[in-house]
Amino acid sequence: MAIQRAWRHGPGERRPIMVGIAGDSASGKTTLTRGLVAALGAERITAICVDDYHRYDRTERKGLPFTPLHPAANYVDVMEQHLQLLALGQPVLKPVYNHDTGTLDRPVLVEPSEFVIAEGLLPLHSRLARACFDVTVYLDPPEVIRRRWKIRRDVEQRGYREAEVEAELARREPESAAYIRPQRANADIVVRFAPIEERGETPDDPLSAYVMLRPTIPHPNLSGVVSDDTRKAAHLKLLRDEDGKPVDALHVHAYAERSLTDRVERALWQALQEPAPLPSGLGRIGSEARSEPLAVVQLLLLFHVFQARGPERAMAASSVPR
């Protein structure tokens, strides 16, 4: 964490705020990222996918004893190097993995803007990569939900048959356990979209969001955002993480009235002191569906990211109108 702290920009310096979003395949990384880019605009957020650092194309992978989840299947050292360069405000010539053709294509120049989001399978795998981020996020949907998402996406968008996706999920499971899921322990924020079992909800119901805010980074004061008035939409709770450590948990209820969730969203947006009105791209899933818990999580992440910019923004965060 020492490098991370040292890299936060001092007066007069212009270094981007770096956000790392890790999670297994089809855990919602792109959907989450898309809303953040929609909220602030592509000119302010540079989003890259670190799965572009795949070492092998689809044909080469066929002869290999591991899946793309394995660190050996990725240029982890070059990913680290590029994250360091971006964190220092430098451009990189980023490799490109083409999901449609399964080929490694011509690289693209990426110049960091005010915020950089690096999402993918392994952005938090190594210590040096983690040290490049100001805020780290792990997406942790229940496996039953993630499997549904992966099957739907790979069948509808990538032309696979359902049985193929299921075989691939089984093949990847040992490497998910070995390399992907351990990153959860290294995230400042763990996000879980899931049904509320206590209410008898199933994976077919709109998903609520559980957001664990670990004390590894200073969290903004949410007391002006989540109040007694809005507790049916979202509430904060002190609890213990799976590993027994204390965490703050924000729970955003999918069943809440839209007007209440709106109030939480507007309060979070206001806290960012952005001149534009609350953007409509937040909470969007695919081209039509919408999730209020997703919108709240996106705003909460923006809140954190702005907080990471420094004390002047931290003050703004605590002067939220109540």
Added chain:
Amino acid sequence: MAIQRAWRHGPGERRPIMVGIAGDSASGKTTLTRGLVAALGAERITAICVDDYHRYDRTERKGLPFTPLHPAANYVDVMEQHLQLLALGQPVLKPVYNHDTGTLDRPVLVEPSEFVIAEGLLPLHSRLARACFDVTVYLDPPEVIRRRWKIRRDVEQRGYREAEVEAELARREPESAAYIRPQRANADIVVRFAPIEERGETPDDPLSAYVMLRPTIPHPNLSGVVSDDTRKAAHLKLLRDEDGKPVDALHVHAYAERSLTDRVERALWQALQEPAPLPSGLGRIGSEARSEPLAVVQLLLLFHVFQARGPERAMAASSVPR
């Protein structure tokens, strides 16, 4: 030059010796480099072509108001970044320009070994790139020679018609003058393969080599290598460069008896203290032809490159048997 000096490795450090070889299209960069790699082996020399940092593919270039010689047609900043990383011993994911197809292909991982040669059109264009090199070379054949080389190569190997190559040479001339040739002033060593006009030679005769050794880097003591006995094959002369500055010039005569040139080559190779015998790949032009002046220039460059490794090698260089 301050960075360059600072980067030379101290005790216990393992940083590669960096050699930059600049020159216009078809000036002999690849031929020169190939012999150096043949002499020491690909596992000891990492050779990259910085023309791979082209920003546009062949199709995109058609609509542009400049040729590939223009810095704006290249990712000069990424080239600088990669040269710095290589100089520090780090790997880079280098872009690849495919001369056969004119496309930008999948990048390749380059890990620096003991020596790194970066050759191409613009390796000495910017101050930051120059600062990455321990030894810099500019290839400066007379234009009449270079035009012959370019036409022969582009017609025989790249499928162009002679008239096309001539049109391209004309189109490139202003950018050659503006961006390529000014690099000559920034080279420690300027190499010119040319006929000896005083002897009435023409471009069809075997070419002699003129090697200017500028006092910008410490040059090895050549007195044990080039002696009175071998002065018909090669001699050193103090003269003034085109800009009036004093330089040492080594002249290697193509007309000399092979036995004399052999002695110069063996003395240079011995000075390197390499355990292997004098490699046969030196001096090779294409698959069959051979040039003794080229072999001597390659050995002289190796001599300089070894010299750059530090005092223990510098001592070795001056203890050449006489």
